[in-house]
Amino acid sequence: MDHEFSIEDLTERAKAVEATFLVHPGLYLIGSLERGLTVYNQQLRAHNLVWALWELHKHNNGEDIRRVAIVGGGIAGLTTAACFLPLFQNASITLFEQLWDLCPLQQGSDNRWLHPRIYEWPAPGSRAPGASLPVLNWSEGRASDVARMIVSEFGKFADTFDERGERLAVLLGLRHFQIEAATKRIEWIANRTTRAGAFFHIGEAEGNSGIYDIIVLAAGFGLENQSEDYPTNSYWRNEQFGQPVLDGTRQNFVVSGFGDGALIELCRLTIERFRQDTILYEMFPPPINLEEVEERLTVAWNNKGPLGNAFEFFSNFEEREILENARVELSRRIRKDTRVALHIRGKNQEVKRFSDIFGPYSSFLNRMMTFLLFKCGAFSLSMEDLELAVRRHATPRANVLCRYGTDAIGHLHSMFSDIDNIKDRLVEIKTCQKQRPQRLWAPGTFPDPSQPKG
Amino acid sequence: MEKLYRNPEPVPPASQLALLPFAAAIEGFLRNDSDIPGLKITLHRTMSREVNGYLQQVCAYLGGDKPDWRGQVGRLFPVTYGIMGAAYDTQKIYRTKKYQSIEELHHDLQESMRLTADDKKLKEVGLSYLAIPFLGPPDQVVLILYAECKEFNFFADDRRILNIAAMCRGVCRLFDWLQGEPMPNLRNFPLLKGRPVTEPPTVYPLIQEPVDISPPRFARVPSFNYEAAAA
Numbered sequence: 001m002d003h004e005f006s007i008e009d010l011t012e013r014a015k016a017v018e019a020t021f022l023v024h025p026g027l028y029l030i031g032s033l034e035r036g037l038t039v040y041n042q043q044l045r046a047h048n049l050v051w052a053l054w055e056l057h058k059h060n061n062g063e064d065i066r067r068v069a070i071v072g073g074g075i076a077g078l079t080t081a082a083c084f085l086p087l088f089q090n091a092s093i094t095l096f097e098q099l100w101d102l103c104p105l106q107q108g109s110d111n112r113w114l115h116p117r118i119y120e121w122p123a124p125g126s127r128a129p130g131a132s133l134p135v136l137n138w139s140e141g142r143a144s145d146v147a148r149m150i151v152s153e154f155g156k157f158a159d160t161f162d163e164r165g166e167r168l169a170v171l172l173g174l175r176h177f178q179i180e181a182a183t184k185r186i187e188w189i190a191n192r193t194t195r196a197g198a199f200f201h202i203g204e205a206e207g208n209s210g211i212y213d214i215i216v217l218a219a220g221f222g223l224e225n226q227s228e229d230y231p232t233n234s235y236w237r238n239e240q241f242g243q244p245v246l247d248g249t250r251q252n253f254v255v256s257g258f259g260d261g262a263l264i265e266l267c268r269l270t271i272e273r274f275r276q277d278t279i280l281y282e283m284f285p286p287p288i289n290l291e292e293v294e295e296r297l298t299v300a301w302n303n304k305g306p307l308g309n310a311f312e313f314f315s316n317f318e319e320r321e322i323l324e325n326a327r328v329e330l331s332r333r334i335r336k337d338t339r340v341a342l343h344i345r346g347k348n349q350e351v352k353r354f355s356d357i358f359g360p361y362s363s364f365l366n367r368m369m370t371f372l373l374f375k376c377g378a379f380s381l382s383m384e385d386l387e388l389a390v391r392r393h394a395t396p397r398a399n400v401l402c403r404y405g406t407d408a409i410g411h412l413h414s415m416f417s418d419i420d421n422i423k424d425r426l427v428e429i430k431t432c433q434k435q436r437p438q439r440l441w442a443p444g445t446f447p448d449p450s451q452p453k454g
Numbered sequence: 455m456e457k458l459y460r461n462p463e464p465v466p467p468a469s470q471l472a473l474l475p476f477a478a479a480i481e482g483f484l485r486n487d488s489d490i491p492g493l494k495i496t497l498h499r500t501m502s503r504e505v506n507g508y509l510q511q512v513c514a515y516l517g518g519d520k521p522d523w524r525g526q527v528g529r530l531f532p533v534t535y536g537i538m539g540a541a542y543d544t545q546k547i548y549r550t551k552k553y554q555s556i557e558e559l560h561h562d563l564q565e566s567m568r569l570t571a572d573d574k575k576l577k578e579v580g581l582s583y584l585a586i587p588f589l590g591p592p593d594q595v596v597l598i599l600y601a602e603c604k605e606f607n608f609f610a611d612d613r614r615i616l617n618i619a620a621m622c623r624g625v626c627r628l629f630d631w632l633q634g635e636p637m638p639n640l641r642n643f644p645l646l647k648g649r650p651v652t653e654p655p656t657v658y659p660l661i662q663e664p665v666d667i668s669p670p671r672f673a674r675v676p677s678f679n680y681e682a683a684a685a
Contacts, residue, residue, distance in 0.1 A: 128643035129683045132464045140684055277684040291644060438504050443530040444459040450524055451462060 010442055014055035020434040021049045023422050024181045029217045030076050032408045033430040034437075035360065039146070040116040040131055041437035042076035042220055047135060049216065050083035051441030062088040069186055069212040071179075071415070073097025073170070074105060075147075077218035078154045079136045085161035085168065086447045092167050094210070096188065098174045102151050102200070105236040109143035112236055113276040116140065119260070119363035122294035122301070127280065134446040140277060143236060155198030160449035169193075170200050176207070181421045185211045219411060227256065227402040229387065235261045235403065242268040245337040252395040256343035256386055258357035261403035263366035269340045270378040272333040279369075283326040293322055301364065310367040311358035323372065331376040340379040341393045342370075343386055347404070351383055462528025463503075463510070466681040468640060470513045470527060473497045473597075476625050480599070480618060481516045492580055492604035493517035498531070498538060499597050499678045502648025509533055509542065509598065512678070517603075533650040538598045540657040541585035542650075545595060546664040547619065548585045548657070552610035556581070559606065559661065566658030582608035583662060584615070586622055590672040594647065597678055615665055622670035633674040639684065645677035 021028040028049055031042045057065055068084055068091050070077050081095050101107055106114070116131040116138070117123070129140040135157070138149040162168045169192065176189040187209040193200035224234060233239060245251050255265045267274050284290045296319055304313050317323060344351045351357060354374065358367050373379060382389035390400055412426060413419050429435075477495050484490060494517045498509045508530040514523045533542045541548045553559040564576060572579075580602035590596035599622060601609070609615060633642060 124644045124646055125679070127641075127683075128466075128679065128681055130464065130466045130681050132466070134461065134463050137464050139682075440504075443463060443503060443508065444461040447461045448464075448528070451526075 010055055013440065014052040017048050017052040017440050018056060020429075020432075020436075021045070021052075023217070023425050023429070026184050026213060027179075027181055027215045027217070027422070029412070029426070029429060030080065030220075031435060032217065032219055032412065033426065034433055034435050036119060036363070036437075037220070038116075038119055038437075039075050039114055040133075042218070043079045043131065043133055043136065044437045044439060045435050046076055046079035046083055046218065047133065047446070048435075048438075048440045050080060050087060051445050053214070054087040054445070055442070057088075062090055065091050065213045067091065067210065067212045067214075068093045069210070069215045070095045070218055071177075071216065072218040072220055073099075073102045073172070074218070074220045075103055075136070075150050076220045077216075078102060078150060079133075080216050080218050081168065082135045082154055082157040083446060085157055087445070089161075089167075091213075092169070094169045094171065094212075096171050096174060096177060096186075096190065098177070100173050100202075102154070102170070103147040105234065106143040106147035109147070109236045109238065111238050111242060112143040114140060114143050114146045115276065118276070118365060121280070121363070121365045122297040124291070124294060124298065126294075127290075134448060151198045155195075156449045158195060159197065161447075165195060168195070170195065172200065172202065173205075177415060178417050179215060179415050180417050182418055183211060184213070184215055185209060186215065217412065217415070219408075219415075224261070225404040225407050227386065227400075227404070230256070230390070230397065230400040230402050232400070232402045241265070241399075241401070242274065244335075250337055250339060251399060252393050253338055253340045253399045253401065254343050254382070254386075254390050254393055254395045255340060255401050255403070256345075256389075257403035257405070258342075258344045258346075258351070258361055259403060259405050260362045260366050261405065262342075262401075263362050263370050265401050265403060266340065266342055266373065266379060267366075267369050269338050270335055270373055271330065272335050280365075283329045283372075284322075285329070288325065296322065307360050309355060309358050310364065311355035311371060314358075314368060314371040323368075326368075327372045327375050330372050330378075334376055334378045339393070341382050341389060341395070342379050343382045343389045345383050345386065354381055459530050459532075462526065463530060465510065465512050465528045466679065468680040468682045469499075469678060470523070472629075472678075472680045474513045474516070474523070476621075477513055477516045477599075480601070480621060483617065483621070484601070484603075484614075485517075490517070490603050490605050490608070492602065494580075494603070495599070495601045497597050497599050500533070500542070500595050500645075500647075501530075501677070501679070502646045503530070505649050507533060507648030507650040509535060509538055512597070517601075532653045534652045534655045537583045537585040537657050537662050538600055539655050540662060540664075541587040541598055541669075542595050543655075544664055545587055545589055545593070545669060547587070547615065547667055547669050548583075548662050549609040549615060549665055550582045550584075550607075550661050551663040552607055553661075556606050562660035563658060566660045569659055570654075570656045572656065572658075580604055581606055582610070583658075584609040584618070586619060586669060588622060588626060588670045588672060590676045591674065592676075594676065596672055596675055612665075612667075615667055619667050619670060626670045626672045626675070629678075630672055630674045633672075639682055640680060641683055642675065642677075643679050643681055643683075645679045647677075 023029050030045045117126040120126040136153045171190040174190045178187045189207040191205050192203045494515045496515045497512045499512045501510045511529045514525045584601040586599040587595045588597040
């Protein structure tokens with residue numbers, strides 16, 4: 001833990017934490033510009049920010065924070081709102097969501113698996129399925145299951161800490177949304193809702209504006225960048241690529257990109273019966289002790305440093321049999337109904353060698369899977385122009401999957417009428433990467449709505 | 455301190471369920487068909503939160519008339535808290551010592567409360583306490599069984615402590631087996647060892663004593679965090 005966050009004086013720690021989220025006085029950004037954005041990390045940040053604000057304002061019971069706006073009705077936004085509700089009991093909270101439901105990306109997403117900490121693997125305990133969060137807790141599952149858990153928990157928080165339904169307003173279906181950072185004024189056209197448990201009934205449309213004491217940008221991932229020539233459905237939409245091909249043919253695919261989204265597609269398309277929840281146990285079956293494997297990898301990787309190149313690391317890893325055993329397990333289950341090309345040119349054609357993609361662009365686990373699949377010869381590689389790659393691999397347009405991540409800066413810029421006021425600070429936040437996904441709030445800060453009162 | 459730690463943080467339901475039946479068995483044994491006033495039993499685990507180590511209540515209190523499985527589960531404490539803190543620090547079983555009269559106990563209890571700045575009323579606090587640390591490799595506290603009641607000299611009976619310690623050793627053997635051969639979809643996911651968070655000790659100094667009985671010991675369980683997993 002960084003020194004400024006480990007300090008015992010809670011007020012000083014809160015000041016340090018608050019500063020990492022601050023974009024402009026009263027305007028805060030959760031995640032979005034941080035590397036390794038995950039649902040769980042965004043929730044940690046939401047807890048940290050709201051705790052820090054409470055710690056700095058509790059001397060007057062938060063009286064100076066009366067109006068809070070939260071931008072984004074995804075998991076980060078809901079967690080932020082649920083953290084505010086019990087602490088800032090004098091505040092009204094307005095949640096803005098562009099789409100027509102909460103957690104819209106993950107609702108109904110049955111293809112994608114969410115796990116709180118698997119992208120921290122091989123860190124000890126990273127396989128634990130529970131998030132163990134005091135606010136909007138959840139356990140691993142399909143994205144749709146996780147969305148259900150989160151929204152249901154959100155309903156409980158709202159029922160318990162806004163019993164009369166007067167403090168929380170949820171606005172859905174934004175058709176216009178603009179923030180003026182200098183005045184903390186928001187202008188919108190959207191539909192106000194009424195809440196029934198975890199559901200929100202749509203009410204009258206309204207065009208309106210308001211000035212807020214605090215604005216929290218919790219827009220999270222946003223939607224992905226698209227290739228103009230090969231538009232691909234959002235990562236979160238359901239499709240059938242993970243299922244065996246039913247017409248007996250062998251299909252060609254091109255996966256373009258080298259972030260976690262692309263590498264997960266690579267795994268799904270090359271590994272038979274691939275499941276993110278079981279793959280580690282299958283690659284390291286008994287009598288291999290998975291915890292020992294994790295310990296050895298962790299020690300060796302920590303010596304290398306988290307920003308190191310994982311290709312060199314895997315190639316030179318001294319305990320060769322650990323990875324060799326996993327490679328043998330994988331080689332037995334390469335999909336027979338697909339032929340996959342991994343296209344890794346990079347946005348500015350910066351990728352010159354396969355090993356270039358093993359920098360800190362994806363999780364350790366996905367890099368290890370890609371390395372092992374490479375060793376199995378499970379895919380071909382392309383660093384040429386995407387159009388050429390598609391033609392050379394005779395890939396139908398529908399089988400070209402471009403996973404280029406999101407344009408978080410562009411998304412943020414589009415929300416502001418006075419972007420010049422905050423542009424430099426956004427760049428600074430992106431450069432510094434200070435919003436540590438760690439539990440920095442004081443233990444016992446957030447009440448549990450399921451605990452008996454008193 | 456109370457204010458800082460007033461709300462719980464989650465404990466996986468599988469961890470709670472793994473220990474509740476044991477706490478219930480201890481309660482049944484202690485009660486032995488008679489009423490033990492104020493009997494409360496629970497277990498705590500050592501856990502880390504980033505770099506800091508705490509004690510955390512793993513399951514609800516058993517012993518009352520209306521058990522509530524949610525009740526106070528997940529509360530965090532510094533490792534110096536109460537009689538548990540003494541058991542954690544010394545890795546020994548701690549209990550309330552034997553008194554010749556209740557007046558003597560009241561006197562020492564009041565003086566202990568004054569020394570530890572405990573502002574509860576005398577009638578609100580227990581008269582007998584017990585804390586049994588479960589040790590694990592490499593020589594660290596994994597769990598602590600906590601019990602209290604308002605029966606005079608209740609835990610001063612060595613035989614009673616020997617029996618409870620024997621039951622605890624049975625639990626250690628069970629979880630050692632399960633550590634080697636976990637059940638499908640139910641695993642003990644490791645918790646990191648944290649830097650123990652300490653505050654001035656709040657064990658009642660005059661009435662509690664270490665017991666010369668070996669504490670239960672896991673051979674293979676370094677931390678306790680059972681969770682139900684998809685795989």
